[in-house]
Amino acid sequence: MADEQDKAFITQCLNMALGSQTEGETSYSNSFDVKVGKEGFLFIPRLPSSYVIDDALYQKIFLIANAALYPRYTVLKQNSAYFIPLNTEDIHVQRALFFPWKVGISKRLVISDLEQFVSAKTSRLIPIMENLSLDYDKVTSMAIAGNSGSGKSYALTYFLTLLKPISELIIVDPKFDSPSRWAKYHQVTVIHPKQNRSKSDFVSEINEALSQSLQLIYQRQAMLYENPNQKFKHLTIVIDEVLALSEGTNKAIKDAFFSLLSQIALLGRATKVHLLLVSQRFDYNSIPVSVREQLNVNIQIGNINHKTVQFLFPDLNPEGIVIPIGKGTGLIQIIDNEHPYQVLPLLCPTYYTKKGIL
Numbered sequence: 001m002a003d004e005q006d007k008a009f010i011t012q013c014l015n016m017a018l019g020s021q022t023e024g025e026t027s028y029s030n031s032f033d034v035k036v037g038k039e040g041f042l043f044i045p046r047l048p049s050s051y052v053i054d055d056a057l058y059q060k061i062f063l064i065a066n067a068a069l070y071p072r073y074t075v076l077k078q079n080s081a082y083f084i085p086l087n088t089e090d091i092h093v094q095r096a097l098f099f100p101w102k103v104g105i106s107k108r109l110v111i112s113d114l115e116q117f118v119s120a121k122t123s124r125l126i127p128i129m130e131n132l133s134l135d136y137d138k139v140t141s142m143a144i145a146g147n148s149g150s151g152k153s154y155a156l157t158y159f160l161t162l163l164k165p166i167s168e169l170i171i172v173d174p175k176f177d178s179p180s181r182w183a184k185y186h187q188v189t190v191i192h193p194k195q196n197r198s199k200s201d202f203v204s205e206i207n208e209a210l211s212q213s214l215q216l217i218y219q220r221q222a223m224l225y226e227n228p229n230q231k232f233k234h235l236t237i238v239i240d241e242v243l244a245l246s247e248g249t250n251k252a253i254k255d256a257f258f259s260l261l262s263q264i265a266l267l268g269r270a271t272k273v274h275l276l277l278v279s280q281r282f283d284y285n286s287i288p289v290s291v292r293e294q295l296n297v298n299i300q301i302g303n304i305n306h307k308t309v310q311f312l313f314p315d316l317n318p319e320g321i322v323i324p325i326g327k328g329t330g331l332i333q334i335i336d337n338e339h340p341y342q343v344l345p346l347l348c349p350t351y352y353t354k355k356g357i358l
């Protein structure tokens with residue numbers, strides 16, 4: 001019954017708003033039909049039609065439906081028209097445009113005591129929103145981007161706290177700020193700049209740590225060669241403000257830094273060595289393209305527009321995605337076998353913790 005209501009509602013919205021896009025044709029003239037399923041809805045054009053079935057039509061339907069179905073469903077933005085074949089012999093209606101959705105809208109997690117939350121957690125999943133969790137066994141590299149004040153450090157502290165029980169951590173903190181304080185409190189290794197040392201010296205120290213991690217990858221690869229079922233403990237290399245490392249650094253040292261990052265991003269997957277990178281933006285100055293291509297959790301917080309999403313979501317036109325208002329909000333994309341291709345509105349968790357750690 002609910003499906004019938006949703007179908008009637010979507011059909012009505014499309015009839016009224018599509019107008020010029022379908023050359024004035026509507027479902028009343030039998031020019032298209034709508035079908036609702038669990039995973040999304042179908043727009044079934046009746047061909048031949050006087051309108052063109054192309055990306056522009058697909059995006060227009062997305063815009064109309066996503067706004068009309070908010071907050072009942074979140075229609076998942078696709079980069080281009082999503083065609084599916086239909087199981088019929090009738091050539092006029094053998095294809096449909098598919099609009100996948102998630103029931104409801106993204107909801108923020110609010111955690112009243114972060115330490116207690118972490119110690120009470122039994123599964124290895126990392127909760128991100130009320131209906132979204134991350135399986136760390138299935139991802140290798142993560143990136144958090146956002147303008148100043150958007151909530152990157154706050155989100156990073158959350159991830160550090162949740163990762164600590166499941167992963168060894170090496171933290172690089174060029175700003176000598178909250179990650180260093182967090183690391184001191186939790187007795188975790190941290191590399192930060194020191195007063196009497198130069199910038200290049202600092203990046204060399206990071207390269208040393210990256211090189212050791214790469215050695216670990218090689219050792220683990222050799223172990224996997226002997227026993228493919230070998231299990232390893234996660235190791236995460238966390239780098240805050242990556243952009244700060246490449247600016248004003250001696251070229252040879254910067255090149256070595258980029259090369260080490262690339263190798264770790266490429267080879268870390270099977271050997272459970274991860275990168276967690278934070279930066280205002282991820283242009284080609286901050287990380288090599290090959291690292292960007294390996295990222296499988298992309299988080300952009302703060303301002304969301306064509307310009308800000310161009311590095312982490314190069315194919316995405318954010319138009320029509322409802323971005324929640326508030327601190328630590330934006331977009332998230334998880335690329336693994338479990339989640340279909342999707343970019344979701346994100347609200348980073350809000351948590352409370354013992355005073356003085358942040």
Ligand SMILES: Nc1ncnc2c1ncn2[C@@H]1O[C@H](COP(=O)(O)OP(=O)(O)OP(=O)(O)O)[C@@H](O)[C@H]1O
Nearest residue numbers: 147148149150151152153154155327328348349350
């Ligand atoms: N998810 C959230 N829930 C509640 N408050 C948040 C959230 N995210 C950020 N904030 C608040 O917003 C403020 C700014 O966040 P934060 O310092 O993490 O920004 P930033 O992106 O790291 O900025 P900068 O690059 O200048 O360091 C913080 O004081 C924090 O309390």
